[in-house]
Amino acid sequence: MKQNSVEVIAESYPIGNTKDKVFLSLKWKISLLSSLILLAIVMLFCIVSYWGLIADFENQRDIGYKRYAREVDRLLEDTSQDLHRVAEMIPFLDGMGAVLLKGDESEIGEVFDRHWTLLQFHNGVEFVRFYNQSNQLVANWGGVESAVDNNDEVLDWVARVNHQEVPINPLVCGKSCMQYTIAPLLVEGHKAGVVMIGISLADALLAFRKVSGADIGLFVRNPNGLSNQNDDKRISQWGVRITALTNRDENRKILAKVVREYPEISKLNDGVQVKWNELYRQIKLFPLAGSVATDAGYLVVITDVTAAVNNIHELIWQIAIIGLFGLIFSGVLLYVIFTGLLSRLKDVAFTLPLLANGKFESFRSTLFSAELKKKFRDEIDMLYEAAMTLSLQLERLENEVSSRTKILIQQRDELSKERDFIAHLLDSAQVIVLTQDLSGKIISLNTYGEMLTHYTEGELKGVPFLSILDPGGGLRDLFVCFEEIRRGQKAQFRHEAITYCKDGSTRHVVWMHSRLTWYSEDGPSVLSVGLDITEYKRVEGHLAWLADHDPLTNLFNRRRFSEELEQILSRAGRYRHSGALLFFDLDRFKYINDTSGHQAGDTILKMVAGILFHAVRTDDIIGRLGGDEFAIILPEINGEGALVVARKILDHLGEVQITINNRTHKISASIGIALFPEHGNNVHDLLAAADLAMYHAKDTGRNACYLFSSNDRSLERMHTLVYWKERIEYSHLHDNFLLYLQPIMDIRSRNITHYEVLLRMRDIDGTILPPAGFIQAAEHTGLIHAIDHMVLRKAIAQAAAINQGGHHVNFSINLSAHAFNDSELLPILKQTLAYHDLDPRTLMFEITETAALENLPRARGLMVEIKKLGCGFTLDDFGVGFSSFYYLRELPIDAVKIDGSFIRNLTDSKDDQILVNALCSVARGFGKKITAEFVENEGVFSLIEKMDIDYAQGYFIGKPAPYNKFFDEKTR
Structure with missing residues (x-):
């Protein structure tokens, strides 16, 4: 009967039939697989590095574009301001005031001729026109015929300035782009007409190049219909004409290449990049803001980014080469390591057949001689020892058949101990352990689970597991996951859920569900282990609260208050709402700390926080900015309403007094008020205005409130800060x-x-x-x-x-x-x-x-x-x-x-x-x-x-x- 069993096993496992299979050593398998993994890692690292470098490059490019836009706007604004100053200066030039009042063309021409050359030389003025109060041209100098093409439009501007007495600064692009200032002329408080001054944008282009280091050009879109087809300054595909361009010869060639690659000029609005003569250039188009002519003007900025692009390419190649050398070195090193290790494993493999033939003594002597070659003990040595032990056990089993019964009994006892140990482990483990059947009903529950949920195992037995979870936690998705794990489509899954307890309380539990492969039809099919993280969630929530609040007063801290103020300012600007910011600190607070200790100061700060909660509306936002400084945001309120709230707060504070260590302290504060958007449309400016108003309130004698005004001495203090x-x-x-x-x-x-x-x-x-x-x-x-x-x-x-x-x-x-x-x-x-x-x-x-x-x-x-x-x-x-x-x-x-x-x-x-x-x-x-x-x-x-x-x-x-x-x- 025993011989038949051996034959069945031999038929089921044909151990010796391996001649038709190709032998490939483990050292080659491990080395090749490791090399493939390292190669994939190197390639992935190169790709990720390239993406990261490109993302950084594009981010820097966008930052540069924004900086260019700011520089362009600033240069145009400076040009307008310079022209406005020139216009204001004209009535004060020697002899000009008297002749302007008379309005005589010949006298104006005679006097102004003495100053015209100086204005051209020092201020770059290209033409000047004088109009009387009836909007009639009195005198002009410079390129009058090229100033503007639409004289009716100029007269409309002149009439508007004569009527409103407010200067305007149109930017006109025709054959070229000119910046104009049309300003009223006032001589000793009397109106003397209007002056129109024009200046070319060429100087602004040169100034931009000095500031930014980039080349810049000026495009005029469709000037005069582009009737001259042979104009070398014309770019017909884009419908523009180049009126100015730095580094003209080289950049004209670059623009020709850009035209071929991007026939639509709208592509330049987001910026493009081309390669020219092994160099990389980025081209960005900026429309001229404020242009009032029919044919719009554009500024084109050409930036050399060759160094940045080449650096990216060189860095990627360096990463690839270093990774390749590392791959080769790692492959060789793994091959050398496993050659020595696996040679000893091969000795064990060739010696094991002696056991199958019952040659136990020969097996042990051969294995012992091979073991003498080792210098350090490792896992293969453990295999040697295990094989020696196995040979002794087999020999002993073969010679002492009678002892098998005793060994089986001993093994049964050991299994019983292990079973008891596992049962004790499940009961003492600080996790919930329960099992479910195929229908999702609970079969068993450990002791810790009973203690945590207050349910006994008998009370939950037969109850669907999902019924003890919060129904708002995605039970439908959990049901689908359980179906997949029962059908064998998923081995395990993890989720968090609110778990109900018998006493009505809830616990936040992380559940891990695993599929059991040895279950019976009526036995457990799913093992569910739950870790209670209720306390962790509570601490996590408290830490999140501390990140936004002052722990002493429970008010918003400076960071969160600034975020709230920024959001409110954004909404106020979007919907054109007004509001107010109250900024104040407590009077003589340091004296209270010095005389009664910091505990007294903390008590007062808590009392002030409580008073503020009851003194303002529920929509108002209160924050403690540090020390004894508090601030309140009052949305949708005007100055009078803000003053009412501030006085109300002062009245409430004045009603409170505290006695500590036989010292009685009364509470008062100095409150500064700033309105938005009137006194600032960003957090920094608004806080600065409110801070200055608060100091003004202190200067007036404390326990007072003050509404910021740009006309009082607070502005002088701000100017002093800027000066210093x-x-x-x-x-x-x-x-x-x-x-x-x-x-x-x-x-x-x-x-x-x-x-x-x-x-x-x-x-x-x-x-x-x-x-x-x-x-x-x-x-x-x-x-x-x-x-x-x-x-x-x-x-x-x-x-x-x-x-x-x-x-x-x-x-x-x-x-x-x-x-x-x-x-x-x-x-x-x-x-x-x-x-x-x-x-x-x-x-x-x-x-x-x-x-x-x-x-x-x-x-x-x-x-x-x-x-x-x-x-x-x-x-x-x-x-x-x-x-x-x-x-x-x-x-x-x-x-x-x-x-x-x-x-x-x-x-x-x-x-x-x-x-x-x-x-x-x-x-x-x-x-x-x-x-x-x-x-x-x-x-x-x-x-x-x-x-x-x-x-x-x-x-x-x-x-x-x-x-x-x-x-x-x-x-x-």
Whole structure:
């Protein structure tokens, strides 16, 4: 009976009949397959890289087109403004006012002849016409006959300007394109007619080429019907004539090629690219905005993009070549690796037939001799060991048939243990495990599933699985997926669903359903495993909420508020709605923080948020922009309505008071109001206007509201900011920022090895300006980071030069309040220290409590990173605010600098002496060094010496001066 079973197996599996099959080694199969995969990866990478480079190239091209369009518009606008200024200047020319009032043609001609040449030479004016108040031509100069072809249209313009007294600036394209200004003439407040001035666009084309670096041409569409067929400037396919073109000979040939490839001129509106003489050119057409002639004009811009296109081609070839070399190297390496490994596997394969013949001893001896060749143990060695074990087991089975029963019993016990283990695992696993039959009804449920859903296994047995899911979650699609998995069309699928619990609650569960291949007709056919992610979803939702809200007040934060304001401004511009922006901060909020602590400030901020919720409409949007700054968007409201809302808010705030630590604080605010689109049609301008209005409200005495007006002094403040912004940018460009040094003396040794770095600006006239005038403007205009970076680089370079020149000095560098929001500060500090090879221990950074107040955790983090480099920190203005002692404990401070307001009158004020002694005691208690500033006489110096203060700074020690006043010129 046993022999018959063996014969059946041999017939079913004809092991030896392989002579008709071609043998291909595994090392070749693996090497070839790996090479094909690597080749596909290299090709895919080349294609993706090419697409990416082309996309970047097209993006840069579109950006360039937009820049060209802006330059063209700006040049045309500048030309119109220049002509308008010339028109305004004419009545003030010598003798012109009197003759214009008389209106006599001969007198106007005689006087204006003296000025005509100057206007042509300096302003490029090509013709001038004078009209009286009856719209009649009085006098003209220049190419009058070529000015405009339609004299009736000119008279219409003149009549409109005479009537409305408002200048117009038509752009006319005939045989060429001319920019005109038709402006009223006013002499000592009396109307004296109209002047018409014209200028060619040729100068604008040259200016565009200087600005953009691209070639430019001027097309006039269908001038005079293009009657001259032999005109070499004519492009008949496009129906245009070239009236101006830079680099004319070469670009005329390029345009001829473009005409052949793109016969329709409309294709140039989106920009085209051609190859000419192995060079690539991009051609873009810009219609001349404001043209009033029947025949329109166009500007054509020709840009050389050869370098960019060639770079793309070269980069793709480099990627392909590198990938090919990598492919060859990888193929050879895989072949070498698998040759050695598979040779040992072949030994095992050729030795295994000995087992089939029952030659167990020969098998083991042969296998053992082959195993001796190995140096390191690997998977093939494990196969050797397994084969040796197998031979022993087979031999033992053959010699000890009686032991088979015992082995079977032992295997059954082991299977039972595994079954119990799996059952225990299913019950203890922190996932829902259930099974379904062919009809989708639940068969079993594990213990964790019972605990999570509050259903027992018996209660859910026979219940359709889909019935415990939320019907709004796409149950129809789930039904289709289950049908596919039951029919064997899909092995598994995953989905998320809201799952009902017995107690009425719901859980968010990720389900994984797998098809069981060993199921019976009545047994389970689908295994469903569910992971509860309810808590994860809750945390995810909370994080999404935090990204848009201020966690303290639950209001929108600055980012989300700016987005909402931008959307409302967009809708207001589209539907021509008006609205208002209220921007305000709380009065004396810093005083509350200093006297009652930050917890009191947080309580007040929450109360203000609650008041604002009840004081405005549901459609209004409230945000906290930072610190004690709040803002409200009031859609569809006018100025009077906005003032009513602002006063209502002030009234509600005035009704609230809070008592903390036996101190009673009343709440008030200063509110600035800006209207849109009247005061700004973008977020930046509107916030700036509201901010200026808020400062105006503060100037009027706080607890007030103010509506922004372009006619009041707020505009002057804005102009001041713009003025200082231009001065700061000019100083950056021309290196007009200077670093002064002020010495700091070690009181005990009387040595000076420490200097504070002070910033100064050299004005255009050579005047040295202190930072008080421009630092606030730099903070408002966002240039403060650039100043911080410049001071950091210059100070480190100067300190390195001084120390390398034989001196050993330390520098104290002031950080602005915005430095702790600058992600570039730390990398720049590391890079500059490494570049100049300066010991970081020679640098101290001075910060004020205002600098750290806005974001204390961020300030502490940045200070810790800087101290890791070896630099130190000094707390400036120590003792001014209540929070100074808090910062002394919370921040990694090495030294404190007592505020000069306590030191200046130290010899005459007992109160100041008591305060300074107290401040010194606190600082020494924390182990900090102490510096006294504003030491201006010997009496003050003697007192601080008795108080055991470490360092002194002030005019008595030394005034601020350039570094060469303290060190040799060679140390620069």
